Amino acid sequence: MSTSTETVKAACPHDCPDTCAMEVTVEQRGGRRVAVKVAGSAAHAPTQGVLCTKVSRYLERTYHPERVLRPLKRVGRKGEGRFVPVSWDEALTDIAQRLQAIAAVDPQRIVPYSYAGTMGLVQGESMAQRFFHKLGASLLDRTICATAGAEALTYTLGTRTGTDPERFADSGLIIFWGCNAIASNLHLWSRAQEAKRKGAKLIAIDPYRSLTAEKCHQHIALLPGTDGALALGLMHVLIREGWLDRDYIERHTLGFEALAGRARDFTPQRVAQLCGIGAQEVEQLARDYWQVRPAAIRLNYGMQRAAGGGSAVRAVACLPALAGHWRDPAGGLLLSTSGMFDVDTAALTRPDLLGARQPRTLNMSTIGHDLLHAQPPIEALVVYNSNPVAVAPQSGQVAQGFAREDLFTVVLEHFMTDTADHADYVLPATTQLEHVDVVKPYGHLYVMANNAAIEPLGQALPNTEIFRRLAAKMGFADPCFADRDEDIAAQAFRRAGACAHYDWQVARRAGWQRLDVPAVYAPFAAGGFGTPSGRCEFYSQALADRGLDPLPGYVPPHEGPVSRPDLARRHPLAMISPPARNFLNSTFVNVQSLRATEGEPRLEIHPADAAARGIADGTMVRVYNDRGELRLRARVTERARPGVVVALSIWWKKLTADGKNANELTSQALTDIGRAPTFYDCLVEVARA
Ligand SMILES: Nc1nc2c(c(=O)[nH]1)N[C@H]1C(S)=C(S)[C@@H](COP(=O)(O)OP(=O)(O)OC[C@H]3O[C@@H](n4cnc5c(=O)[nH]c(N)nc54)[C@H](O)[C@@H]3O)O[C@H]1N2
Ligand SMILES: Nc1nc2c(c(=O)[nH]1)N[C@H]1C(S)=C(S)[C@@H](COP(=O)(O)OP(=O)(O)OC[C@H]3O[C@@H](n4cnc5c(=O)[nH]c(N)nc54)[C@H](O)[C@@H]3O)O[C@H]1N2
Ligand code: SF4
Ligand SMILES: [Mo]
Numbered sequence: 069m070s071t072s073t074e075t076v077k078a079a080c081p082h083d084c085p086d087t088c089a090m091e092v093t094v095e096q097r098g099g100r101r102v103a104v105k106v107a108g109s110a111a112h113a114p115t116q117g118v119l120c121t122k123v124s125r126y127l128e129r130t131y132h133p134e135r136v137l138r139p140l141k142r143v144g145r146k147g148e149g150r151f152v153p154v155s156w157d158e159a160l161t162d163i164a165q166r167l168q169a170i171a172a173v174d175p176q177r178i179v180p181y182s183y184a185g186t187m188g189l190v191q192g193e194s195m196a197q198r199f200f201h202k203l204g205a206s207l208l209d210r211t212i213c214a215t216a217g218a219e220a221l222t223y224t225l226g227t228r229t230g231t232d233p234e235r236f237a238d239s240g241l242i243i244f245w246g247c248n249a250i251a252s253n254l255h256l257w258s259r260a261q262e263a264k265r266k267g268a269k270l271i272a273i274d275p276y277r278s279l280t281a282e283k284c285h286q287h288i289a290l291l292p293g294t295d296g297a298l299a300l301g302l303m304h305v306l307i308r309e310g311w312l313d314r315d316y317i318e319r320h321t322l323g324f325e326a327l328a329g330r331a332r333d334f335t336p337q338r339v340a341q342l343c344g345i346g347a348q349e350v351e352q353l354a355r356d357y358w359q360v361r362p363a364a365i366r367l368n369y370g371m372q373r374a375a376g377g378g379s380a381v382r383a384v385a386c387l388p389a390l391a392g393h394w395r396d397p398a399g400g401l402l403l404s405t406s407g408m409f410d411v412d413t414a415a416l417t418r419p420d421l422l423g424a425r426q427p428r429t430l431n432m433s434t435i436g437h438d439l440l441h442a443q444p445p446i447e448a449l450v451v452y453n454s455n456p457v458a459v460a461p462q463s464g465q466v467a468q469g470f471a472r473e474d475l476f477t478v479v480l481e482h483f484m485t486d487t488a489d490h491a492d493y494v495l496p497a498t499t500q501l502e503h504v505d506v507v508k509p510y511g512h513l514y515v516m517a518n519n520a521a522i523e524p525l526g527q528a529l530p531n532t533e534i535f536r537r538l539a540a541k542m543g544f545a546d547p548c549f550a551d552r553d554e555d556i557a558a559q560a561f562r563r564a565g566a567c568a569h570y571d572w573q574v575a576r577r578a579g580w581q582r583l584d585v586p587a588v589y590a591p592f593a594a595g596g597f598g599t600p601s602g603r604c605e606f607y608s609q610a611l612a613d614r615g616l617d618p619l620p621g622y623v624p625p626h627e628g629p630v631s632r633p634d635l636a637r638r639h640p641l642a643m644i645s646p647p648a649r650n651f652l653n654s655t656f657v658n659v660q661s662l663r664a665t666e667g668e669p670r671l672e673i674h675p676a677d678a679a680a681r682g683i684a685d686g687t688m689v690r691v692y693n694d695r696g697e698l699r700l701r702a703r704v705t706e707r708a709r710p711g712v713v714v715a716l717s718i719w720w721k722k723l724t725a726d727g728k729n730a731n732e733l734t735s736q737a738l739t740d741i742g743r744a745p746t747f748y749d750c751l752v753e754v755a756r757a
Contacts (some may be wrong), residue, residue, distance in 0.1 A: 085511020138527025226598025246371025293374030313392025323607025376623025378741025439469025
């Protein structure tokens with residue numbers, strides 16, 4: 069038995085900062101390789117031998133009886149989900165002909181739509197984008213998750229890096245700012261527990277008493293989208309009290325006087341009113357932030373999904389420089405480590421194949437609008453690594469767009485998702501166990517390699533191979549279309565900076581390669597910011613040049629009593645829809661054991677808000693605004709603060725009672741910086757159904 073068992077080194081492909089090292093146990097059964105176990109690698113420092121509950125079920129997902137394992141062609145209405153199997157050759161021949169006919173008029177009418185179903189650089193944007201670049205298709209602005217924070221951080225620190233997550237074990241104060249680490253960053257939570265055992269204080273800043281917030285020493289439950297005001301209030305107190313690292317400010321920052329002028333108006337009283345918290349909470353947080361060292365902020369995406377998401381990130385990102393926390397490796401701030409990895413995008417995606425053509429760029433966050441109104445119109449959509457019909461905002465409009473009978477849609481998928489149901493062709497894609505990849509994490513400092521553990525199931529093919537074959541059908545003869553997946557993995561990083569020693573063969577044998585940075589890494593201990601001035605830019609000339617506010621400011625939510633008093637009277641509750649612990653965005657919703665744990669789609673509502681509407685725990689409620697309506701079962705709980713309702717997400721629409729999810733209500737308005745969506749900037753009203 070043991071002679072036929074083997075362990076394969078793999079990497080979790082999911083959109084999660086932890087990018088765990090996985091060990092896949094494989095057995096030979098009847099001439100085929102069968103994966104029998106997945107486990108976290110104990111040898112990989114960030115993983116510490118542990119996978120989350122979701123990916124512990126990876127075999128259940130991979131061998132799911134509903135996997136799409138043959139190419140399918142639609143026979144029913146769009147969205148109805150009736151398909152018949154066809155051969156690869158028939159599917160690809162027809163797709164190529166359809167795309168060629170559209171491209172002959174204007175290739176920009178063809179739009180790729182993809183995100184982070186896999187974070188792998190090979191099965192993500194490599195062969196796929198080579199194909200679309202050669203074709204001259206519209207470009208896609210991939211904004212749906214992280215661009216508000218990424219751009220704001222770049223303006224402020226000049227790069228997307230921060231405190232090494234492994235160092236959080238030594239922090240004295242950890243602030244989870246818009247971060248539900250237990251659900252979405254489990255391995256950082258483990259580090260925070262180490263720190264807690266050594267006496268650290270943990271604080272959560274979150275409108276919702278999340279799993280994380282309830283386990284912190286303190287929870288500051290501010291109103292959604294008001295984080296910029298809170299950060300400016302903290303600055304106000306730090307400056308008023310002289311709690312400043314003047315030497316660091318002098319040497320390594322730009323624009324202190326201007327920032328101090330901005331912060332002057334943000335008194336704790338005013339901030340308390342804007343944020344819906346107590347002035348004492350602002351004072352106390354500032355005092356802790358100065359006194360308890362080293363202080364690390366885990367800034368995350370939850371606080372960026374509102375109108376002022378970019379400005380708020382800028383404001384928070386100024387705090388460590390003011391108080392001198394970057395000096396300590398266990399202090400500072402972590403949003404993402406992705407800027408540390410020198411990805412060779414040009415080699416992977418070959419924008420040179422565009423030649424002189426300059427196709428338009430469409431923002432993926434407004435796909436609903438664009439499918440109905442873009443000019444020239446979108447005539448074909450090729451979706452991979454994403455489930456837009458469930459995840460994109462204002463879903464009613466997205467679904468209406470996908471239902472257009474004159475739209476030609478191809479979806480590469482593992483399952484019949486809400487999006488796949490709208491396809492003309494569904495093409496079966498392999499999972500991480502069935503293909504090769506190299507993954508760039510955003511929550512630690514290791515390049516992660518993924519070896520194929522098993523052969524592709526059924527007729528499934530890697531995304532790369534699907535685009536390779538489609539390229540051949542289209543007559544694209546450039547040599548790059550012949551690159552094998554291993555070749556692409558080898559091209560993934562420039563041999564420069566912290567990736568200078570990158571070697572795919574070494575990585576794939578070891579499972580990972582740590583970036584070439586010191587063992588104890590403190591990125592800005594001695595300044596060295598990546599901004600034009602080389603300083604932490606409180607004042608950003610680059611923003612001023614773009615006609616934007618050069619200082620971090622407070623931009624109130626698009627939908628709130630300040631910006632829209634009329635709307636706030638009709639729809640007085642702010643709805644947020646952050647990820648449920650047992651789903652990963654809309655992935656895993658169809659894994660029975662995980663869905664059973666989540667139960668059914670719920671609306672968490674504070675007892676006072678519920679009582680005012682005659683809603684009891686367990687009542688079916690109607691949640692609505694001008695964009696739509698959905699039905700959820702109420703959970704009356706103080707986890708939701710007054711004025712805020714919470715619909716944990718992202719459910720598959722087809723697996724809910726009314727065929728809708730929270731995105732029925734979210735809007736396509738964008739953030740101040742980064743053109744990102746504002747999922748948590750959404751007013752609603754709730755009534756008994
Ligand atoms: N289990 C699980 N893990 C995941 C995911 C998942 O779906 N499930 N998704 C992955 C992806 S793609 C991402 S981007 C990350 C997201 O993970 P995080 O970055 O942690 O972001 P969210 O979970 O969206 O929100 C985190 C917390 O922010 C709170 N929040 C909402 N609005 C505000 C606000 O205005 N201000 C503040 N301060 N807090 C607010 C929410 O209530 C939530 O508890 O997680 C990744 N990991
Ligand atoms: N209301 C609300 N909406 C949200 C959010 C929220 O918090 N609330 N979060 C937003 C955020 S942060 C994000 S990142 C987006 C996430 O949106 P998406 O990136 O679309 O993520 P998923 O919903 O997980 O869908 C990914 C799909 O890719 C498929 N897939 C995985 N691997 C492969 C592969 O190798 N090949 C192919 N062809 N397919 C593959 C999976 O089966 C899955 O259906 O959602 C956003 N939408
Ligand atoms: S989803 Fe995140 S925590 Fe879970 S296995 Fe993947 S990387 Fe690790
Ligand atoms: Mo995300």
